Amino acid sequence: MIKLTAQRQAILDTINQSNQHWDAEVLARALSDAGHSIGIATIYRGLTALEDAGLIEAIHLGDKKRYERSDKSHHDHLVCRVCGAIEEFFDAHIEQRQHDVAKQYEFQMDGHQLLIFGTCKQCFNRTKQGEKA
Amino acid sequence: MIKLTAQRQAILDTINQSNQHWDAEVLARALSDAGHSIGIATIYRGLTALEDAGLIEAIHLGDKKRYERSDKSHHDHLVCRVCGAIEEFFDAHIEQRQHDVAKQYEFQMDGHQLLIFGTCKQCFNRTKQGEKA
DNA sequence: ATGCCTGCAAAAGATTTGCACGCCA
DNA sequence: TGGCGTGCAAATCTTTTGCAGGCAT
Numbered sequence: 001m002i003k004l005t006a007q008r009q010a011i012l013d014t015i016n017q018s019n020q021h022w023d024a025e026v027l028a029r030a031l032s033d034a035g036h037s038i039g040i041a042t043i044y045r046g047l048t049a050l051e052d053a054g055l056i057e058a059i060h061l062g063d064k065k066r067y068e069r070s071d072k073s074h075h076d077h078l079v080c081r082v083c084g085a086i087e088e089f090f091d092a093h094i095e096q097r098q099h100d101v102a103k104q105y106e107f108q109m110d111g112h113q114l115l116i117f118g119t120c121k122q123c124f125n126r127t128k129q130g131e132k133a
Numbered sequence: 134m135i136k137l138t139a140q141r142q143a144i145l146d147t148i149n150q151s152n153q154h155w156d157a158e159v160l161a162r163a164l165s166d167a168g169h170s171i172g173i174a175t176i177y178r179g180l181t182a183l184e185d186a187g188l189i190e191a192i193h194l195g196d197k198k199r200y201e202r203s204d205k206s207h208h209d210h211l212v213c214r215v216c217g218a219i220e221e222f223f224d225a226h227i228e229q230r231q232h233d234v235a236k237q238y239e240f241q242m243d244g245h246q247l248l249i250f251g252t253c254k255q256c257f258n259r260t261k262q263g264e265k266a
Numbered sequence: 267a268t269g270c271c272t273g274c275a276a277a278a279g280a281t282t283t284g285c286a287c288g289c290c291a
Numbered sequence: 292t293g294g295c296g297t298g299c300a301a302a303t304c305t306t307t308t309g310c311a312g313g314c315a316t
Contacts, residue, residue, distance in 0.1 A: 005296060024280080039298040044281060046296090060195050063306090064280065078240050087238060094230045098249055101222050107211050109251040116231055118242040138271065138314095157306080172273040177306060179271095196281090197305065 002053040008046045010036045015056050021066040021077075021086050059113060061086075076113070080120035082127075087120065135186040141179045143169045148189050154199040154210075154219050192246060194219075209246070213253035215260075220253065 004012070010031055015022055022030075024043050031038050038046075047067055050056045057070040059077065066086075076094075078087040094114065102109035119127070137145070143164055148155055155163075157176050164171050171179075180200055183189045190203040192210065199219075209227075211220040227247065235242035252260070 003295070007297075041282075041299080042297055049296095062193055078235070078238055078242075080240075081243070087240070089234050089238060091230050091234050094227050094234075097224050097227045097230075098247075101224055101227075102211070102249055102251065105211055105220060105222060106254040106257075107213075107220070107249070107251050108253075108257050109211075109249055110214070111250040112248060113250070114231075114247045115245060116235055116240070116242055117244040117246070118235065118240050120241075121239040124239075124241050136270070136315095140272075158304095174274080174307080175272055182271095 002049055002055075007036070007038045007042050008050060010034075010038065011043060011046045012050055012055055015050075015067055016069050016071070019069070021059065021061070021068045023064045023066050025064075027067075059115075061115070076115070078116045078118070078120070080123055081117055082119050082123035085120050085122075089116075135182055135188075140169070140171045140175050141183060143167075143171065144176060144179045145183055145188055148183075148200055149202050149204070152202070154192065154194070154201045156197045156199050160200075194248070209248070211249045211251070211253070213256055214250055215252050215256035218253050218255075 002008075011027065014027060014030055014034070024040065024047060027047075028038065028040055028043050031043070047056070047058075047065075051058050051067065055070060056067045058065055058067050060066075061077075061079065072088075073090065074095075075088040075090045078089060080086075098112055099109060101107075135141075144160065147160060147163055147167070157173065157180060160180075161171065161173055161176050164176070180189070180191075180198075184191050184200065188203060189200045191198055191200050193199075194210075194212065205221075206223065207228075208221040208223045211222060213219075231245055232242065234240075
């Protein structure tokens, strides 16, 4: 159904060729740097279209929406409050229990989002060094 | 530390006397209806102050921030995509596994947010009726 | 007097929309 | 020719900030 125009292809390629979690702004800059100057509105519309088509995935993180490849298996996210890094994880127990909970509440679950906030290993170590100094 | 002015008291009372998940806009309207016309900026600043003081809790739901009472035990949320209703649940297994995951990734966890999306019982039943008709 | 709180209006950041134009079936 | 996609600018929505008082200590 979706029409993969040059702009949308560029957006999709950029996202697919990385493991990053892109927001519209950063993506626009990256595309521009790569020689594709795409209007920001087109990027927003393209991201929405690609998401609807299931070609990319979105997570709503705090104030902005981020997009990532959809050709990975399902996972959730560890978000570092210090550097903003996002690590991915998957836990079958948690997935299972979510379905159990939904069933218990007679809730037709169709998705979920689990964010674990904290400090990543790198930032934690850096901070410890800072305290020692 | 926090100064509980008349405005902040009104905000806090409104939240404490309900089980709702308030956003700034709705809260402003409710306060206005109750005879407290509080500037929107004051509401935002008050909510932030109350949250920092631990008197209320915040969840970032999609595009806006919602606040709820903090004198309840920890829980996560089931969010109905149809009517927007928010149900609460708690699952010790999920909580435990989150800590396990964090440890495994050497991640200093300091919080989390789990949202389960779908259709609540009421909306599901309503839809089924609609389909039958 | 000093500092924190308020209200208004303006600013900010993210996202959406109106509109005219262009492309391709 | 008609419909969809694009780009620009303007509009929108949520939240923050600057600034001039005000209240309480």
